[in-house]
Amino acid sequence: MRVPLSWLAEYVELVPGTTPEDVHAALVKVGLEEEDVHTFELEGPIVVGEVLEFVEEPQSNGKTIRWCQVRVAPEGEMAADGGEAVHGIVCGARNFFPGDKVVVTLPGAVLPGPFPIAARKTYGHVSDGMIASARELGLGDDHDGILRLSTLGIDAPVGTDAIALLGLDDAAVEINVTPDRGYAFSIRGVAREYAHATGAKFRDPVEQVMATDATADGFSVVIDDAAPIRGKAGSAVFATRIVRGVDPSRPTPAWMIARLKLAGIRSISLLVDITNYVMLELGQPIHGYDLDALRGGIRVRRATPGEKLTTLDGKERTLHVEDLVVTDDRGPIGLGGVMGGAETEMGDATRNVLIEAANWDPVSIARTARRHKLPSEAAKRYERGVDPEIPPAAVSRVAQLMVDLAGGTADDGGSLIHEAPARDAIELPHGFVSNLIGVEYTEDEVHDALAEIGGVVTPTGDGFAVVPPSWRPDLTGKAELAEEVARLVGYHRIPSVLPVAPPGRGLTRSQRLRRQAADVLAGAGSTEVLSFPFATADENALFGSADGAAVASVRLANPIDATAPFLRRSLIPGLMAAARRNLSRGLTDLDLFELGTVFLPETGRTYGSAELPAGDARPDDEVLAALDAGIPAQPRHLAVLILGEVVSKQPGQAAVPAGIADALDAVRRVALATGAEIEIVQGSHAALHPGRTAELRVAGQVVGHAGELLPAIAEEADLPRVVAVVELDLDAVIALTEPGVEARSIGTLPAATQDLSLIVAADVPAAAVAAAVREGAGELLEHLSLVDDYRGPGVTEGSKSLTFALRFRASDRTLTAAEASEAKLAGAALAAERAGASIRE
Structure with missing residues (x-):
């Protein structure tokens, strides 16, 4: 979230001279992590100028320039750069006329880039400055022509400092907002947190809005959620307001453009900018409809199978039955809480506007946004939780701005559906906060901290009953309340003491033996690698079964690499890819191993069919069992690949190439590390050399193979002719091995x-x-x-x-x-x- 300081100062007192660094330091105290500082990166002198006259001069390159005379200071006064009041400036734009007020960057100024301005000779003239476009000033993307101040509704005296005039002297602090603190995606929320951190007076913008009561004859709205997710309605609050006679051609004020730009949002048009402005200000996403494009009233419901909607980004989307949609008599006109529809979009011809502010179910919105790959600003806020009490104030705030800036007239009343349940009180026993945090807090400190965040705190015989504020859906239990006390009283009160680990904990037998196997291989000189768990169908067939027959594989719904859309059944293809990459870099002697999971689905069985549970509570055992049943077996395998020379040539010693004997040595090391008795017998494998393949067994059960790759397979993978490999089902080896190792007595008699x-x-x-x-x-x-x-x-x-x-x-x-x-x-x-x-x- 980016927060312009001038905007923040409207709702919380900032001490004169407060810097972005000061604001960051204060917000860090209450747990909001600092990210960056954003400015327009401008340096003056940049002033308001008036075009007196110009001469158009065609050039040999086919371009026509204008040699302009521009007044940059009142008559009789010196310019801000110390020069004459009238400057000669070369300009290539053609969208201005004599008498226009423009923004002039004088010599010595610096534009974003950085782009320093100096008097320079060009096209046969000395251009003493530059007339700037919106993009050159950092105000927007428009670079088709220079910025005429009349298009912003500005008529300032010549020589006025344009940086302050356009709000370009502002700065914004950027903070990282965690998923549980969605209220901080607003100026309102950040101002409240700054007040918590500094003790400055907070002025709630919601209390400054004259909310209009809904009337019986307000705009018709019906919520008809026949299939709520988790039994929770998709929308519990829906407020509307109508503004008539707006003029969409009016310019967005410069101060609003500057604030939106610093907040990371591009200016689009006055009506859209107002809705975005209020969303940033209050944290309540707003949607505006062209009232004349609506057919009948609004109904909120779930989509029906096969329904389609063209959203504001111009894409036609096939809707899912879980999607919440806003409809009129023709059908869907918006994807509730995510993005509006194109048919009722506010545009240049809009004269009457229906303003909507609603409260949507976070889980439903999160699923819809991910399903349609639409991470909109609205969805980002709704899926974290938006204050259900502010929609009436939000639509009134938008109506107020449309009346003030777009010349509209607001209807007296609006419509409101408010079915959000009241928050239940949380019982907070005496001493609970101190026991959980490890700091002695007084009862007054606990009471005052929870009251400061907006909670209604009522003393009881055993402690407090606390009703969390409407904008804090994350406060659901006494542990969360304890965290708030720790946060507001100050993290510095918490001592830096390492906790004592409770007895009886440690690695499980499987974890210990897996680590021992890896340690033994690494100690013998093998290098552990980590490869991607993706494979082709051919790789799974060749290495995923001993006979090379086609096998069942888990296919990814959205693979990273379309050529490898399956989850692996064997670790060896990944080791081969790692070996090929290292060989290409000149490493010719390799001993690699990997310990990882493989995915072994059963043929003819469907996986992943269980319905995903809601994320607001822990699933019960039955739900977990159903989810587990929808997951294929994922045993941990251990694979080794050896190639090149295991002993390098040296004086008195011939080179010793790698082979099956080295693979079997690796098997024996794993057996030693795990205490398993691995039987090595002659075997066969579709990917391994006949006669140089060993079948590995524990307690009579096959747990893997060792041998040398078929030369043809090695050659196809750009590997040497002899490549020794091992793959063991390490989970099976451990499971089939009796715990403990029986020590043999040492014989003292002759053998x-x-x-x-x-x-x-x-x-x-x-x-x-x-x-x-x-x-x-x-x-x-x-x-x-x-x-x-x-x-x-x-x-x-x-x-x-x-x-x-x-x-x-x-x-x-x-x-x-x-x-x-x-x-x-x-x-x-x-x-x-x-x-x-x-x-x-």
Whole structure:
């Protein structure tokens, strides 16, 4: 919200010499954050001048200039720049005539830009200044011609300071208004807050307006909300007033243009400017209708399916059944609380005006504004809550300005519907504010602070009963009242003491294990990245399932990138994109990982069909369950991508390229961090190299895959031929792992080591053979590792020789060679039974 200081001073006393910085400092005390200071960025001398005469001089470039003689000071006096009273000025505009009063920027002046003015030779003359347009002065966008003061209804003496005359010496402070303090979107609201901060006297602009009582024969208005949202009517207050015989061609006064400009609103026409001015002044959005364009009375209702409305921005909009519309006998003429319709717009031919000020349901307005992408100034205020008591004063204020500035005549009465419920009292027990804020406040301080914000404070036996003011819909409970006391008494009273964390809180088991997994990978040299959760249909099919078949995906209603309109089913495409980007920047050795959610909808199921609950109360368990049912599964996955060299070439050391072994090392690190027993078995995946793919299991359930990307896929993604990847369903890994880790005792007796070579069919996974040997050897087997996989002479074609290193140990005795051999042969026997293995001689 931008607040011109001259406007603010009308409703609260500003000490002479108050600067924008002083106003910002005061408003910060009451919780309104400062943003910026806005000025017209002008420096004088800029004065009123009179065009005495001019000569039109065609130029060789086809342009015609005017060599003008302009009086810039009364006859016999020196000009503001110390020069003669009459200046010769070159001007390219052609919309002025001798005798016109204009704005002249004399040498030494500075216009916005900054654009310094100096006497300069041009078109064969020395132009001693410049005649300014509205845009050059920062008053508007009009640059078609120079600004003639008669168009603003101004006839000031020659030599008058034009900066003060046009209100260009004003400044505006900009503040950030939080969603719960919508009343601060008005000069009225900010003036009240400034009074709270400084103790200055506040003059309520509403009390200065002569509100006219509604009469029985006022303009016909009917509110017919057959389908209220949350059981709350879309409009509870609707006030109108009629002004007849206005002259829309009259100029908007310069002071109003300047204030609107500083407040961030462009001047459009007198009638529209008046409605915008009152909206900024009181915080009540106003809409004006061309009364003669209306057909019959006004009815407020919900839109019907298929209805259309062309709004003031010229766009035809298809309405939703939740939209509140203002209608006459022909149908919708306005989108209630958001934007008016084009058919009843005030224009150059308007002579009679119907003024409307209403109070609309914030939730309904917020949904309509977002649905139609119409973040209007009116909607911005309504969705934060507007004072329901001021519409009668607002329409009277607009009528007053239209009578004073547009020459109209206001009807004696107006129409008013006021069905807004009275505010309920909030019980505030003694001591509650002090206990909540942590500061000892006296009862008088609590009473005076709540009365100062406009509340009706009534003492009770246990404390106070407080009825919040009508302009503060955010005050709904005793906690909010306590915050107001803290704010007005002063935040400086609150001590800077760190609270003591309550016992028994901390990370959940899942949170702790996820962090441990990330820490272990990072500690091993991997770099964590964060990628966008969007994917193409092909990426979801290729990486979202092991067989590469088409899978169900969540499609975004409004995707950021039209080429990737789905939510991801896998983290690997995001890692590939990150790797490609880093490779293009010369980083050829990469070890990346990401921990994030994937989205796994079920085929044939509809998601997001549950109706969104209202935002004014916490949904009950049934509503939350319905919302949860409309959300697809979103497990947390962990993915790793490694490419390039894991060990760089150096003297005495050959380069070691990345491969599946590095992917499996990452799996083992995650297993160590989570305490999971991840079984690695031969597997297959549509996106991974056959024979270089591992299926990862926990407790017999598949939780992911590891391997090397198919070379064709890597090449298509502009990656090296060998890219090792891992993707684990980390939530499943944690869920399938028993909490806690059983510590193994350290053996103190000698171990017996033996090797076992088994011949099996080439397609038998080594992990299956190892599992059989481990089970068959029994509890004496302490450790088993595969040390050789041989295929060649001496081994039948189609077979392979697997050599395992075995270590045996007993906890109570020293094993004999015979005992170790017996256990080894038992393992070999079970491997023969399960995998068809035979001992290699």
